[in-house]
Amino acid sequence: MKSALLLVLWLGMLQTGIAQYSKIIVQFTDKQQTPFTTNNPQAYLSQKAIDRRAKQNIVIDSTDFPVNPGYIQQVLQQGAVSYLSQSKWLNQILIQSSDAQAIAAISALPFVKSAAPVALQPNRNTERLFNRTIEKVSPLPLLPVVNGANETEDLQYGASAAQVSIHNGGFLHNKGFTGQGITIAVLDAGFYHYQTLSAFDSIRNNGQVLGVKDFVDFDNSVDEDDTHGMYCLSTIAANKPGVMVGTAPHASFWLLRSENNFSEYPIEEHNWVATAEFADSAGADMISSSLGYYWFDDAQFNHSYADIYQNSTTVSKGAAMAAHKGMIVTNSAGNEGNNSWKYLIFPADADSVCSVGAVNTSGVIASFSSYGYTGKVKPNIVSVGSGTTIFGVNDLPATGSGTSFSNPNINGLIACLWQAFPAVNNMAILDAVYKSADKYSNPDNRYGYGLPDMKKAYTILKEQQNIALYGTDWLFATPNPFSSRVNIKFIARKEGSVTISLMDAGGNAVRSFVMSAEEQEIYDTAFTDVASLPGGDYFVQYSDGINTKQVAVSKTGITLKDWLVAVPVPFTTQLTVYIKAPETGSIQLRITDAAGKIIETATLQVQQDAQYSYMVRNAGVLPHGVYLVQYVGKQKRAIKVVK
Numbered sequence: 001m002k003s004a005l006l007l008v009l010w011l012g013m014l015q016t017g018i019a020q021y022s023k024i025i026v027q028f029t030d031k032q033q034t035p036f037t038t039n040n041p042q043a044y045l046s047q048k049a050i051d052r053r054a055k056q057n058i059v060i061d062s063t064d065f066p067v068n069p070g071y072i073q074q075v076l077q078q079g080a081v082s083y084l085s086q087s088k089w090l091n092q093i094l095i096q097s098s099d100a101q102a103i104a105a106i107s108a109l110p111f112v113k114s115a116a117p118v119a120l121q122p123n124r125n126t127e128r129l130f131n132r133t134i135e136k137v138s139p140l141p142l143l144p145v146v147n148g149a150n151e152t153e154d155l156q157y158g159a160s161a162a163q164v165s166i167h168n169g170g171f172l173h174n175k176g177f178t179g180q181g182i183t184i185a186v187l188d189a190g191f192y193h194y195q196t197l198s199a200f201d202s203i204r205n206n207g208q209v210l211g212v213k214d215f216v217d218f219d220n221s222v223d224e225d226d227t228h229g230m231y232c233l234s235t236i237a238a239n240k241p242g243v244m245v246g247t248a249p250h251a252s253f254w255l256l257r258s259e260n261n262f263s264e265y266p267i268e269e270h271n272w273v274a275t276a277e278f279a280d281s282a283g284a285d286m287i288s289s290s291l292g293y294y295w296f297d298d299a300q301f302n303h304s305y306a307d308i309y310q311n312s313t314t315v316s317k318g319a320a321m322a323a324h325k326g327m328i329v330t331n332s333a334g335n336e337g338n339n340s341w342k343y344l345i346f347p348a349d350a351d352s353v354c355s356v357g358a359v360n361t362s363g364v365i366a367s368f369s370s371y372g373y374t375g376k377v378k379p380n381i382v383s384v385g386s387g388t389t390i391f392g393v394n395d396l397p398a399t400g401s402g403t404s405f406s407n408p409n410i411n412g413l414i415a416c417l418w419q420a421f422p423a424v425n426n427m428a429i430l431d432a433v434y435k436s437a438d439k440y441s442n443p444d445n446r447y448g449y450g451l452p453d454m455k456k457a458y459t460i461l462k463e464q465q466n467i468a469l470y471g472t473d474w475l476f477a478t479p480n481p482f483s484s485r486v487n488i489k490f491i492a493r494k495e496g497s498v499t500i501s502l503m504d505a506g507g508n509a510v511r512s513f514v515m516s517a518e519e520q521e522i523y524d525t526a527f528t529d530v531a532s533l534p535g536g537d538y539f540v541q542y543s544d545g546i547n548t549k550q551v552a553v554s555k556t557g558i559t560l561k562d563w564l565v566a567v568p569v570p571f572t573t574q575l576t577v578y579i580k581a582p583e584t585g586s587i588q589l590r591i592t593d594a595a596g597k598i599i600e601t602a603t604l605q606v607q608q609d610a611q612y613s614y615m616v617r618n619a620g621v622l623p624h625g626v627y628l629v630q631y632v633g634k635q636k637r638a639i640k641v642v643k
Contacts, residue, residue: 075093079101156242175420183251184284213255268291269346290408309375315346316350369382372445385402417458470491475549485531486540487526534610563579564578564639575615593625
C-alpha cells in the first residue's frame with residue numbers, strides 16, 4: 001500500500017510539472033549493520049579530527065559514521081538514480097532522479113524515513129537575494145605601497161589597517177599569533193581566481209591551501225566560480241604587505257563550495273552540512289561561513305520566524321553539530337535589517353554558532369545588518385562589514401559592504417587567538433571573545449555583545465591559564481633560603497611599569513629595579529648581586545602603582561669557625577668567601593694569584609659581627625694554581641685557596 005500511494009503521488013507530481021525537482025533528499029531511519037565502528041575512527045576521520053575530539057574530550061559516536069553504504073547501494077538499485085552527496089550527521093543522502101517509480105520504490109524501503117525534493121536543475125537567470133542585493137563591491141583609489149611597518153603594528157596592513165585595529169588585532173599579530181597552525185574551512189559560492197590574484201600568492205606558495213572541494217558541481221574546482229568566496233577569503237588570508245593584509249595571513253585553508261549562487265533552494269542547506277562534515281573529517285579547526293537561508297525561489301520551502309532558535313532547519317542542525325564536534329563556527333548574521341524579514345538568517349540562529357553583524361570602521365552599526373530575534377543575544381558580536389576592505393578581481397584592494405565580510409574579518413582574529421591558546425576548547429575561546437566585547441554587560445539585538453577586543457580576550461584567557469597553572473598566587477621567590485641569587489617569577493597585574501624590590505627586615509629596599517610589563521604575562525627575573533648581603537630575613541616586593549605584594553625569603557648564614565672563610569677548597573667553578581665582619585665600615589676583598597697580582601676586587605659595606613658572603617665572579621675561568629683571598633680594612637688578613 002505504501003509503495004502504491006507513493007507511486008501515485010510521484011506520478012501526479014510529474015503530471016503537474018513538479019518533476020523539475022529532480023534532486024531528492026533521502027533520509028534514513030538508522031545506521032544499523034554499518035561496517036564502521038568507534039574502535040577504528042581512522043576509517044572515516046583524519047588524525048587531526050581525531051586529535052581535536054580527544055583534546056576537547058569529545059566522544060566519537062555513531063554520528064561520526066558515514067551513512068550506511070549498504071543503504072545507499074539499495075537506493076541506487078531502485079532505478080535511474082544518481083548519488084551526489086551525503087550527510088552523516090543527518091543520516092541522509094542527496095540523489096538526482098526524474099524517475100517517479102524509482103522514487104516511490106525508494107520511499108517504500110523499510111530503512112527510508114523520507115524522500116523529499118529539495119531543488120530543480122539550476123536556472124542561471126535567477127540570482128540569490130542574499131549577498132547580491134546588498135553586498136556591493138567598489139574599487140578603492142590606488143594606495144601607495146607602505147614599505148615600513150605602521151607605527152603600532154608589525155604587519156604592513158595597508159588598506160585593511162582599520163578593520164584590524166578596531167579589534168586590537170595587531171596586539172595578537174605583534175606577539176606572533178597570525179593564524180599559523182589553525183585550519184579554517186571557508187564555505188562559500190566559489191573563490192574566483194584565487195589561483196592567480198596576487199593577494200593569495202603567500203597562501204599558494206607556502207602550501208596554506210590544503211585543498212578545495214565543490215559540493216555543487218562536484219568538479220573539485222572552485223577557481224572559476226563565484227567571486228563572493230574570494231572576497232571573503234581575502235579579509236582573512238590576503239598577504240600583500242603595504243597593500244592589504246588579512247586577519248590570519250598564516251592560517252591554513254580548505255576552500256569549499258556549498259552554494260549555488262544562481263538559485264536558492266533547500267539543497268544548499270544540505271550542501272552546507274555535507275561541506276561542514278567534510279571540513280570536520282579533514283581536521284579543520286574553524287568554519288567561516290558567509291552564507292545564510294530563509295527565503296527560497298519556491299516559497300513553499302521558505303522558513304518562518306517560528307524556526308528561529310528551534311534548531312529545526314537543516315543548516316542550523318548541521319552548524320550546531322559542527323560546533324559539537326569541537327570546531328568554532330562563525331556565520332554572517334545576514335543583511336536583512338532594511339528588508340521585510342529584518343532578523344538574522346539560518347544558521348546564524350544556532351546557539352553554538354558565533355553570529356556576526358556589521359559595523360563601519362567607526363563602530364557604527366550598518367543599517368542592513370540583521371536584527372537579533374527576541375529570546376537570545378544575537379548577533380553575538382559585530383565586525384567591520386560596511387566599507388570593508390576586500391581584494392578585487394582587478395588585483396587591487398576594493399571595498400564591500402555586507403555581513404559576509406564582517407564574518408571572515410573577525411573569524412581570522414579568533415583563529416589567531418586560538419593559536420595563542422591551543423589547549424582551550426572552542427566554546428571557551430568564543431566565551432572570551434564575547435566577554436572582551438564593548439557591550440558585553442549590556443547586549444542588544446543590533447550589536448549583540450559588540451566589538452571584540454583581542455587584547456582583552458587574550459588577557460581573559462591568559463588569566464584563566466595562569467590560575468590553572470599557579471592557582472591564585474602570582475609572586476614567587478626562590479630559593480628560600482637564598483645565598484647568592486634570588487630568582488623571581490611574577491604574573492603582572494596590570495600593564496605598565498613594575499618595581500621589584502628586595503626589602504630587609506626593616507622595610508628598606510636593598511636591591512630594586514623597574515621593568516615594563518603586560519597584564520597577565522609571566523616574567524622571570526632575578527637579583528644576582530646579593531651574595532654580600534648579611535644573613536637574615538628579607539621580602540621580595542612587587543609594586544605597579546595599584547597592586548603591591550610581598551613574599552618572605554631569608555638569606556643563609558653558615559657557622560664560621562673563623563671570621564674569614566673561603567669554600568670549597570680546592571675549588572673548581574665556584575668559590576664563595578664568607579665574612580663575619582670584625583669591624584664596621586668600608587672594606588675590600590681582593591683575589592690575587594700566588595705572585596700577588598690582583599685578579600678581582602670587591603668593595604663591601606659591613607657591620608661589625610654581621611655575616612656576609614661574596615661569590616668570586618672569575619672563579620670558573622681561573623687556571624689551576626694557588627690563590628690568595630685578602631681582607632683589607634682596619635684589619636687585614638689573607639687566606640690561601642687552591643684550584
